[in-house]
Amino acid sequence: MAYTISNRAKPVDRKPMTFAEKLYLPAIAKGLTITLGHIFKKKATINYPEVQREFSSTFRGLHILNRDEEGRERCTACGLCALSCPAEAITMEAAERTKDEEHLYREEKYAASYEINMLRCIFCGLCEEACPKDAIYLTQTFAPANYDRKGFIYKKEDLLIPQKN
């Protein structure tokens, strides 16, 4: 008895074909019934731009940078998201908030620039989990196609939720 990985494994049958098999015709008829049967099956594809599939509730897509209730940026540029990122897709520069910027940034330190390279990102969601300020979230959309690589490096302006008013 040959060694088998599971009891479902079947040894390859190398017996010469029987006469009925050599006729090929029964096998062809069988194959045709299968393929012709598929004509009446439901299509597996959809007309994409007109019809779109729903995402699953746990889908992780493009990132956004969140604002608080008063519309101030939550991000404090602590760098934990960049640290947790396995793909090293996030870079940022921190800056200190001045007196007249208090209505713009919630914390004393904020991200002067914040970039995510969507070509590197693997959408694992670890940045979302690492963020202590609830500033970064993954949404249910995905990055649209672009003509050059530059277009896939999302700046802070691309990531921030637009101001509510």
Next chain:
Amino acid sequence: MLILSVSLSFIIQKLILIACIFGGSLGVALYSTWAERKVAAVMQDRRGPNRAGPFGLFQPLADGVKMFMKEEIIPMFSSKFLFILGPCLSMIVALMTSAVVPWGPDMKFRDGSSVPLQVADVNVGILFIFGVLSVGVYGIMLGSWASNNKYSLLSGLRAASQAISYELALGISIIAMVMMTGSLSLREIVDQQTGLNWNVFKQPIAFLIFLVCSFAELNRAPFDLAECESELIGGFHTEYSSMKLGFYLFSEYISMFVTSAIISTLFFGGYHLPGLDSLAPHMPGWAFSLLGVGVLLGKSICFILFFMFIRWTIPRFRYDQLMNLGWKSLIPLALVNMLITGAVILLKSH
């Protein structure tokens, strides 16, 4: 000396007929490419081309424009003349077979004149088809040799040996049928099959062999060893681009259409359908004739669809399996079929 006794009206009449047949074949072939993609899609639970026009019906035009716009590449160190001759020859041969097919009953006009819907009723019609078929392989062979590419050359050799092997079985299977009909003229063969008196019921084995061999002669799956992309890249059209590639691909669809028409003519009664003849007195002659053309077209389209179903169902044969099937199964079967047919005819006549 029928061929050389010509008058001007005869020439014009034939020229119009030839133009119609060429146009018709090209049109059917054009939409065969669309149908092939649709059939493939439907069998694989996909949708197929549906963007260009309603149901993607303008897709073949878009494909054609794409082909014309592509860059034309002629490999260095190859014979340029033969390289261009290859696809042209394929195209010519594909269109030439349609000359002997009777496309419909004679068109009778009110003044008593009648126009046959067949370009040439040669008395060796079936043999003419064989002649053209046997020349058909030159297009592939020359193209593949002129490409100066190992894969192309291998594919050309495959195509040639496959064509020669299957031509034998094809010929022998037809001999059995010709023994029964007693004529080589396609027009006479069609007119023997009125009603449901179709040859397929009298010679089912010959039909089967003919069908299998026509797959091989057309280089279509499961016998498309010549363009086997998994081992020969693209086979004979590896080096071809632009409309020369288009000619190769397109000639395959044209010959598929003409072969379907020939199978319908030889085995399925051509333009005859049971009960159709009773309609003849009730309508003008030209309308009845067009109805016949429609019947033949319908039968041919059924066969084209069958060719496509088979292509998307059965995996490609291995080369040794192909040769075994041809030489060890089909040829003996065809010989036995011929022998039995001959014996039956002999016994009946005594």
Next chain:
Amino acid sequence: MDLYQLAFWILAILTLSFAIGVIMSRNPINSILFLILTFFSISGNYVLMNAQFLAIVNIIVYAGAIMVLFLFVVMLMNLNSDTEPQKNFLIQFAAVISGGALLLILVATLKSTITGLEVSQIDYKQQSNIGLIKELGNTLFTKFVFPFEIASVLFLSAMVGAVVLGKRDQELNVITD
């Protein structure tokens, strides 16, 4: 000059020029292609003589099958003009002698068949139907049945011989393995 003669002259000139092309071209592939064209124009001549069956069979057998095999072999051998072996003087001499003898025979035959007959006197309209398939079949299976059967036996033995040669090669391979 009527239409038949015109067709005959065109076909004859084509046939001869293609045939000359066969021996004049340096590339063996071109030679074979010229030979195929020659077969086609010969078939045209057959049609002119009301022998459609012969014409078609000529195309099927010679142009369609045998020349494909020729082309096949030449393509595999990849012959070029620079791989052409040097012919020595003796072979050239023998070739001239045999070619001359063939020419002599041809001229003699032509002379004995059409002595005093101008080409314009050959009447294509007065046709025999021997080239049509019914006539041909009848003649082959009645008058010439013995040579016909002998020829088929010859073909059979040739086929058996080919199989034997192929088999022996295989056995030799097995032994050397």
